[in-house]
Amino acid sequence: MNFENIIGNDKNKELLKNIIETKNISHGYMFLGISGIGKFLFAKEFAKAILCNENIGCDTCKSCIEFDNSNNPDFQIIEPEEKSIKIEQIRLMNSKIYEKPIISNKKVYIINNAETMTKEAQNCLLKTLEEPPEYAVIVLIGTNENMFLNTIRSRCVKINFNKIKDEDLKDRLVKKYGYKNITENLLKLFSGSFEKAISLQGKQEIYLNIENTFNNIENTNIIDLLNQKEIITKNKEEIVNILEYINVLFFDKVKNGNNNYIKAIRIVEDTKDRLNKNANLDMTIDNLLMKLCETINN
Numbered sequence: 558m559n560f561e562n563i564i565g566n567d568k569n570k571e572l573l574k575n576i577i578e579t580k581n582i583s584h585g586y587m588f589l590g591i592s593g594i595g596k597f598l599f600a601k602e603f604a605k606a607i608l609c610n611e612n613i614g615c616d617t618c619k620s621c622i623e624f625d626n627s628n629n630p631d632f633q634i635i636e637p638e639e640k641s642i643k644i645e646q647i648r649l650m651n652s653k654i655y656e657k658p659i660i661s662n663k664k665v666y667i668i669n670n671a672e673t674m675t676k677e678a679q680n681c682l683l684k685t686l687e688e689p690p691e692y693a694v695i696v697l698i699g700t701n702e703n704m705f706l707n708t709i710r711s712r713c714v715k716i717n718f719n720k721i722k723d724e725d726l727k728d729r730l731v732k733k734y735g736y737k738n739i740t741e742n743l744l745k746l747f748s749g750s751f752e753k754a755i756s757l758q759g760k761q762e763i764y765l766n767i768e769n770t771f772n773n774i775e776n777t778n779i780i781d782l783l784n785q786k787e788i789i790t791k792n793k794e795e796i797v798n799i800l801e802y803i804n805v806l807f808f809d810k811v812k813n814g815n816n817n818y819i820k821a822i823r824i825v826e827d828t829k830d831r832l833n834k835n836a837n838l839d840m841t842i843d844n845l846l847m848k849l850c851e852t853i854n855n
Contacts, residue, residue, distance in 0.1 A: 558606045558614045563595045564729050564751065565721035572716065573599065577606045577613065582663070583714045584689040586696045587671075587705070590718030593752025599718070600667050600696045604632055607694055608661040620661045631661040637673045644677040651685050654693050663692045671697035672704035679706050686712040720749020730754055737761075742768065745805045746798065753798075763792055764802050771806050779850045789842050796838070800829050820852045 558577060560570045576582060586603075588596040605624045606614035608631055615621055623629040633653070635646055650666055658664050668674070674682065686695065686709060695713075702710060723744045729751070730736035736754070738761045746764070747754040757764075766788045774782065789799055804825050810818040828845045832838065 558602050559616075560599075560602060563598050563602070564725050565594065565749075566599070566718050569599065569716055569718060573603050573606075577603075580612065582607060582694060584693060584695065585686050585709075585713035586694070587702065587710065587713040587715045588696060588698045588718060589702050589715060590700065591720060591748065591750055592700055593750030593754075594718050594721055595751065596698050596718050597667075597669055600669075600698055604665040604667060604694075604696065607663050607665050608632060610661065623660060629660065631658045631664045633666050635666065635668045637670050640673065642668065642671065642674040642678050644675060644681050647674070647678045647681040651681065654685060655690055657690075658692055663694055664690075665694045665696065667696045667698065669698050672699040672701055676706075679709055683708055683712075721751055722749070723747075726751060726754060730758075734758065742802070742805050742809075745808075746802050757798065760795065763788070763795060763799070767799055767802055768806060771803050774849065774853055777850070779847060782846050782850050783843065786839075786842055786846060790838060793838065796832060797829060800825050800832075815853075817853050821849050824848045824852065 558570075558574055563570075588600055590596055602614065605621060606612070608620045608624060608629060609615055610618035610620050616625070620629060620631070624632060633650070635642060635650060638646065654664060654666065668682075682695075683706065685693075689695070697705070697709075697713060699705065702715065726747060726749065727736075727739050727744060730739060734755065736758055743757070743761065743764060746757070770777075770782075770785045770788060777785075789796065792799060804822050807818045807822050807825070811822070824845065828841060831841050
């Protein structure tokens with residue numbers, strides 16, 4: 558297996574290699590961890606090795622060549638449709654999984670964002686996990702183990718993936734992607750997620766403006782703070798990350814002994830929840846800023 562392009566989780570690399578080398582392959586796996594740390598890339602490399610005619614991920618056999626060309630008939634990825642994986646998708650998988658492999662000795666199905674399966678879809682999947690064909694391997698990729706039925710969890714080998722270490726993440730971002738101006742606070746916002754870091758590339762100025770505003774909030778009156786509202790509202794697509802970044806800054810304030818920032822962090826989290834429930838953006842941010850100013854400058 559080739560993990561050269563995947564950073565972090567070295568123990569899992571060794572674990573998966575050992576599974577392939579010993580041919581101790583189970584029928585069900587759960588790859589668990591936060592978004593953007595490479596679980597899907599690990600799953601694809603694992604699948605390629607399972608399907609390889611040489612059982613190593615050789616890159617040269619028919620199975621590997623077809624896999625790299627996205628044409629391997631014994632491999633399928635199932636993704637959410639309209640934010641969820643529906644029972645019809647799992648029923649289709651179940652109908653295909655009992656057809657014997659064509660060019661490999663195994664068949665592998667990756668269910669990405671598997672926690673989005675409806676309850677009906679999970680129950681449908683359970684029937685296959687209870688009595689899988691001997692050649693079938695199903696890999697569920699998710700962020701929250703508790704979103705799965707206990708009966709599904711009990712039938713899968715759970716492999717937990719850790720956040721990417723800050724130094725490893727920064728090194729890869731700078732050397733391979735030319736990422737610039739990665740501050741310690743930005744690393745905290747990335748939270749070990751490579752995917753999140755890439756999505757924020759080129760947007761550092763937004764967060765510098767946020768930092769300048771909220772690091773000085775103790776010396777800012779409510780009128781001046783409301784006049785800064787635009788740095789949040791004009792970047793609607795970044796609103797969740799901006800609110801998370803504000804709390805990154807506030808956590809540092811808590812470490813310095815200002816307990817008012819504990820309340821401020823809760824206010825920001827409540828704002829995230831309101832926006833998730835489709836509250837009006839302008840009114841919600843106005844309310845956020847007024848509450849923060851009142852709480853911090855109490």
